[in-house]
Structure formats: structure tokens, C-alpha cells
Amino acid sequence: RKEVEQDPGPFNVPEGATVAFNCTYSNSASQSFFWYRQDCRKEPKLLMSVYSSGNEDGRFTAQLNRASQYISLLIRDSKLSDSATYLCVVNRGGYQKVTFGTGTKLQVIP
Amino acid sequence: EPEVTQTPSHQVTQMGQEVILRCVPISNHLYFYWYRQILGQKVEFLVSFYNNEISEKSEIFDDQFSVERPDGSNFTLKIRSTKLEDSAMYFCASQGPNEQFFGPGTRLTVL
Numbered sequence: 390r391k392e393v394e395q396d397p398g399p400f401n402v403p404e405g406a407t408v409a410f411n412c413t414y415s416n417s418a419s420q421s422f423f424w425y426r427q428d429c430r431k432e433p434k435l436l437m438s439v440y441s442s443g444n445e446d447g448r449f450t451a452q453l454n455r456a457s458q459y460i461s462l463l464i465r466d467s468k469l470s471d472s473a474t475y476l477c478v479v480n481r482g483g484y485q486k487v488t489f490g491t492g493t494k495l496q497v498i499p
Numbered sequence: 500e501p502e503v504t505q506t507p508s509h510q511v512t513q514m515g516q517e518v519i520l521r522c523v524p525i526s527n528h529l530y531f532y533w534y535r536q537i538l539g540q541k542v543e544f545l546v547s548f549y550n551n552e553i554s555e556k557s558e559i560f561d562d563q564f565s566v567e568r569p570d571g572s573n574f575t576l577k578i579r580s581t582k583l584e585d586s587a588m589y590f591c592a593s594q595g596p597n598e599q600f601f602g603p604g605t606r607l608t609v610l
């Protein structure tokens with residue numbers, strides 16, 4: 390089983406739609422969880438950290454379910470500028486390496 | 500806002516040649532990393548570095564690779580004898596209080 394697993398997509402959605410991405414991780418000892426965004430041929434950039442209590446940042450909501458080892462990202466009212474690859478990233482804790490999923494590609498269509 | 504910088508942005512080299520990729524991490528960070536991303540594939544961990552020592556490395560990071568912090572600011576990745584399969588985007592990262600910050604990457608093309 391892959392350490393971090395995501396549906397690669399692509400997800401093609403119209404502007405204004407709500408879209409949800411899921412991610413599962415295999416190491417139950419994982420401590421920190423993130424969603425990064427990667428534009429084509431650019432570096433990953435932090436979108437948001439993910440907490441068990443869930444967290445929201447504007448149109449973006451992230452959830453963590455430790456029991457199911459599952460992370461989600463919800464994007465409401467999609468904009469054209471949201472088109473990118475969304476990377477699920479997991480850390481075993483502290484200053485250890487992070488592990489990336491393959492990413493889910495989102496294309497928002499006018 | 501402080502950022503991780505990398506040079507060069509693009510490096511083209513012949514197979515068998517040595518390359519050095521350079522990074523300047525965020526100044527008050529202490530943990531540094533190299534990752535690579537082959538075109539169309541996921542970002543993969545290569546090595547982590549703390550206190551002038553490698554703290555963890557992956558199977559990819561074999562004897563052809565080395566890292567160094569030659570002075571107080573630069574963090575370098577050296578590939579001794581490049582192979583075609585080393586062609587990839589190489590990202591440097593440094594660890595903040597919560598997340599890792601990534602540099603813009605060096606695109607390495609081995610011919």
C-alpha cells in the first residue's frame with residue numbers, strides 16, 4: 390500500500406462548483422498533515438495545514454479523520470485560479486521528511 | 500516574506516558530468532531537505548540535513564549524491580556522475596515551525 394494515496398484526477402469542474410479531494414495515508418504514527426498546491430512546473434506551496442478538529446480558510450475546508458487515516462479538502466465556489474494540482478502531504482512528526490501523494494489535478498472550466 | 504532560493508533555475512549537462520545544485524534556505528531555519536520530482540511523477544524525498552550532518556536519506560540518495568553546507572547560508576546537492584534518469588526538478592526545502600517551505604526548484608536535464 391502506498392504511504393499516501395490520492396486520486397490523480399483530473400477533476401474538471403465548472404466555475405462556482407464545489408469539489409472535494411480525498412487522501413489516505415498508511416502510517417498510523419503520522420503526526421502532521423497538509424495540503425499543498427502545485428502549479429505546473431512550480432514548487433509546492435502550502436495551502437493549509439489539516440487538524441483533527443477541521444479547519445477552514447475562506448473557500449477551503451480541510452478535515453482529518455485519524456481513525457480512518459483519511460484527509461479531505463473541500464473547495465467551494467471554484468475559481469479559474471484554483472486550477473492546479475493539490476498535493477496531500479504527511480509528516481511523521483518533528484523535523485522528519487514529508488511524504489507526498491501523487492497529487493490530484495483540478496481544472497476549473499469557465 | 501523570507502523565501503528559499505535556488506540556483507540555477509535550469510541546468511543542462513552531459514551524462515557522466517558532475518553537477519552542483521545550490522540552495523539558500525530561510526535564514527533562521529535549521530533543518531534542510533532535498534526532494535526531486537521526475538516529470539509527471541510525485542515529489543520524492545532525497546535527504547534531510549541538520550547540524551552539518553545527514554539526518555535521513557532515501558534509497559535514491561546513493562553514493563553518487565552528496566550534500567554540504569559550505570558556509571552559513573548555502574546548502575548544496577552534488578551529483579557526481581549524472582545519469583539520464585537523474586533528469587528531474589530538484590527542490591530544496593527548509594523547515595519552519597509548522598510546515599516546510601520549498602524553493603522554486605532547479606530543472607536538471609541530463610543529455
